[in-house]
Structures are given as C-alpha cells and as structure tokens.
Amino acid sequence: MNDMHDEVRQLLRDKASEMPPHLDVPPSLRKRVRPRIARNAVLVAATAAVVTVGAIAGFRSLNGPPEEQSLTNPPTVAGPAVCGVEQLEASTALEGAAGSRVGSILFRNAGGGACTLSGKVDVVVTDSASRSYDVTVDQSDPGWLVDRAAKPEGWPVVTLAPGDSASVRFSWSNWCRTDVTPILQLQTRETGSVVANITSGPNDVPPCNGMGEGSTIQIGPFEPSQ
Amino acid sequence: MLSARTEGATTATGGRLEDLYLRYADGAARLAYLLTGDRQVAEDIVQDAFVKLAGRLAHLRDPGAFDAYLRRTVVNLSRSYWRRKKVERAYLKREQGAIGSEGVAGGSSIEDRELLWRAMAGLTERQRAAIVLRFYEDLSEADVAEILRCRPGTAKSLVSRGLEAMRHEIRGEQG
Numbered sequence: 001m002n003d004m005h006d007e008v009r010q011l012l013r014d015k016a017s018e019m020p021p022h023l024d025v026p027p028s029l030r031k032r033v034r035p036r037i038a039r040n041a042v043l044v045a046a047t048a049a050v051v052t053v054g055a056i057a058g059f060r061s062l063n064g065p066p067e068e069q070s071l072t073n074p075p076t077v078a079g080p081a082v083c084g085v086e087q088l089e090a091s092t093a094l095e096g097a098a099g100s101r102v103g104s105i106l107f108r109n110a111g112g113g114a115c116t117l118s119g120k121v122d123v124v125v126t127d128s129a130s131r132s133y134d135v136t137v138d139q140s141d142p143g144w145l146v147d148r149a150a151k152p153e154g155w156p157v158v159t160l161a162p163g164d165s166a167s168v169r170f171s172w173s174n175w176c177r178t179d180v181t182p183i184l185q186l187q188t189r190e191t192g193s194v195v196a197n198i199t200s201g202p203n204d205v206p207p208c209n210g211m212g213e214g215s216t217i218q219i220g221p222f223e224p225s226q
Numbered sequence: 227m228l229s230a231r232t233e234g235a236t237t238a239t240g241g242r243l244e245d246l247y248l249r250y251a252d253g254a255a256r257l258a259y260l261l262t263g264d265r266q267v268a269e270d271i272v273q274d275a276f277v278k279l280a281g282r283l284a285h286l287r288d289p290g291a292f293d294a295y296l297r298r299t300v301v302n303l304s305r306s307y308w309r310r311k312k313v314e315r316a317y318l319k320r321e322q323g324a325i326g327s328e329g330v331a332g333g334s335s336i337e338d339r340e341l342l343w344r345a346m347a348g349l350t351e352r353q354r355a356a357i358v359l360r361f362y363e364d365l366s367e368a369d370v371a372e373i374l375r376c377r378p379g380t381a382k383s384l385v386s387r388g389l390e391a392m393r394h395e396i397r398g399e400q401g
Contacts, residue, residue: 005389008346008357008361009362011346012260015259015339015343019259019265021252022272025244032277039281
C-alpha cells in the first residue's frame with residue numbers, strides 16, 4: 001500500500017516538474033484582468049453607496065427621534081399658507097409640577113381659511129417693555145411620540161382648518177424675576193416668524209427654585225391638538 | 227506544491243497581481259496539470275483562476291491566504307474542465323485498452339510511470355483531485371475535504387477508491 005502511495009507521490013512530482021516556469025505575466029492575462037478589476041471596482045462602489053444610504057436611513061428610522069430627520073427640512077406642502085400671528089389665538093394649558101409648569105400651548109386658527117404650522121418652535125421671553133431675559137430653551141419630543149401614539153397624518157406639517165387647533169408640549173422651570181410679568185414670544189424655528197405672544201398668567205409662571213440656576217423651557221414641535 | 231517562488235522574481239514587477247502571479251503561477255500550473263493531465267488546459271486554468279481572483283484581491287477576507295484561495299479556484303476550474311470532458315475521458319479510457327502493458331513492480335521506468343499516469347486519467351475528477359491534493363499538495367484529509375466540499379471520511383474514501391481503481395486499471399493493462 002505504501003509502495004503505491006510513494007509511487008503516486010513520485011509520479012505527481014515528476015509530472016509536475018514537466019510544467020515550464022512562469023517568469024512573466026502573460027499579456028493576455030493583463031488584458032483580461034484590467035476590465036475585471038474595473039468592473040468589480042464599479043460594483044463595489046455602487047454597492048457601498050447603496051449600503052451606506054440604506055444604513056443611514058435605517059439608523060435614523062430606528063434610533064433618531066423622528067422630528068430630527070423631518071423637521072430640519074419639512075416637506076414642502078402646496079396648499080394652505082403658513083399661519084400668521086394675526087390669525088392664531090394662543091393659550092396655555094399648564095399645571096404645576098415639582099417646581100415647574102408643565103402642559104401645552106394651544107394655537108387655534110381663528111382666521112377664515114386653512115393654514116399650516118410645522119417644525120420646531122423657539123421661545124423668547126420678554127417683558128412689556130420688550131426687554132428680553134435669558135432663558136435656556138431645549139427642544140423636546142412631540143406628545144404623540146412620548147405617548148407612543150401613531151404619527152399624525154401629515155406631520156410635521158399641521159394643517160389647521162378654521163377653528164382647528166395645534167399644540168406644542170411645554171414645560172418651564174425656575175423663573176426668579178418675580179417683579180416681571182413675562183411674555184412668551186413663540187417663533188417657528190425654520191423661518192423665525194412669530195406665531196404667538198402670550199402674556200403669562202399667574203398659573204403659567206414657575207416658581208423660583210434658585211437664583212443662580214437659570215430659567216429653562218422645554219418645548220416640542222407643532223402637532224395636532226388632541 | 228502551490229508554494230511561492232523565492233525572492234528575485236517577486237521584485238520583477240510592481241503591481242500586486244504581478245507579484246502574486248510570479249509567486250504562485252508555477253505551483254498553480256503544476257497543480258492544474260496534475261488535475262487535468264493537459265499542459266495547455268492547465269495554463270488556461272491558471273489564467274482563469276488569476277482573472278477570477280484579480281477582481282477580488284482587495285476584498286479577500288484573508289489576503290495572506292491567497293494561495294489557499296488560488297488552490298481552491300484551480301481545483302474547481304479543473305473539476306469543471308473534467309465535467310466538460312467526460313465524454314473525452316471515456317474515449318481516452320477506451321484508448322488505453324489498446325496500449326501494451328508493462329510491469330509496474332519496480333515503479334522506476336518511464337513506461338511504468340506513464341502507465342500510472344494513464345491510470346490516473348481514468349479516475350473520476352473527484353478521485354483525481356483527492357489524490358493530487360493528498361499526495362502532491364500533501365494536504366490532510368480534512369483540508370482535502372474542505373476544498374472538495376465533502377466530509378473528511380468521503381475525502382479518505384475518494385483517495386483509497388482512486389488508488390484501488392488505478393491498481394485495477396494497471397492490472398488490467400498488464401493482462
């Protein structure tokens with residue numbers, strides 16, 4: 001048996017040695033390889049692009065708050081105009097909670113035609129003399145997301161027929177300028193246009209928790225009023 | 227064996243493919259020749275193998291194992307060749323019957339070797355591949371099995387049945 005193995009082994013070595021050495025790359029091989037490499041490079045680049053775009057989209061949809069992806073560039077909506085401050089009636093619905101005021105701000109379309117609100121909201125705190133006060137404004141999630149409800153149709157654009165209302169989640173803590181009646185000026189972050197000037201009522205202003213700690217407002221994007 | 231040629235030649239060309247070709251083409255060609263029994267076919271298979279691998283060089287999971295990728299590719303291409311040549315092989319087998327027999331006991335004469343070589347040509351492509359990988363590449367049964375995509379027991383069986391078939395063929399030729 002081992003003789004046969006040895007014979008076969010020797011035969012294969014002898015036969016293998018009959019092959020001439022390869023001292024240079026045949027031109028025909030170079031010719032065939034070039035388009036193959038080019039084609040593969042194109043395929044790899046295209047695949048990488050598709051995978052990257054898909055991964056980014058997937059990552060955003062899984063991990064990013066929905067408003068982050070859509071509020072930056074709200075879709076253009078043909079139809080109703082953006083609601084102006086003159087056609088909106090703003091009101092607060094706040095409750096005291098652990099030294100804060102928590103609830104929502106409502107925007108009712110008091111005009112004669114439909115209009116839209118969309119995106120994030122900024123707040124500027126002023127007084128009757130238009131002096132502004134330092135307040136830290138943080139953006140928060142919309143209520144539907146916090147409540148794990150379905151995304152409202154059309155969101156982040158909220159279309160208000162006459163009489164309809166939109167809202168934003170709102171919480172405010174630590175207001176220590178007790179000598180001032182603050183006015184909340186709400187603006188759309190996208191355009192900076194003012195949508196409401198709300199003179200705070202006594203129940204809207206949070207208590208002073210610490211003079212040196214600053215006042216903080218958290219406000220969500222526009223969403224249909226529930 | 228599918229081993230790298232030493233220094234000198236590897237510095238002759240610049241590109242990566244050229245380097246790999248000069249390092250591994252000899253071994254690949256020998257393996258292909260042993261698997262197919264045809265020098266020209268072996269050369270074609272080596273070219274095909276390099277063309278196949280050239281586009282994947284940047285994406286090989288383990289570039290250091292190029293020789294293993296090349297070996298597997300050469301074996302697969304050789305087996306494809308054999309599958310295409312089944313009819314020819316049958317014809318070759320019939321032709322062998324017409325060739326006069328010589329003793330193989332000594333195992334040293336050119337005639338004996340040619341008899342053995344012809345006996346190899348009568349094997350199935352899997353048996354031949356298993357024998358070449360086992361006795362020329364000196365691979366373990368497990369490695370042979372991996373390349374042929376079968377279990378080690380099957381690889382072992384392919385080798386032993388192949389050798390038995392060769393013995394039978396030689397005995398038949400010896401009358």
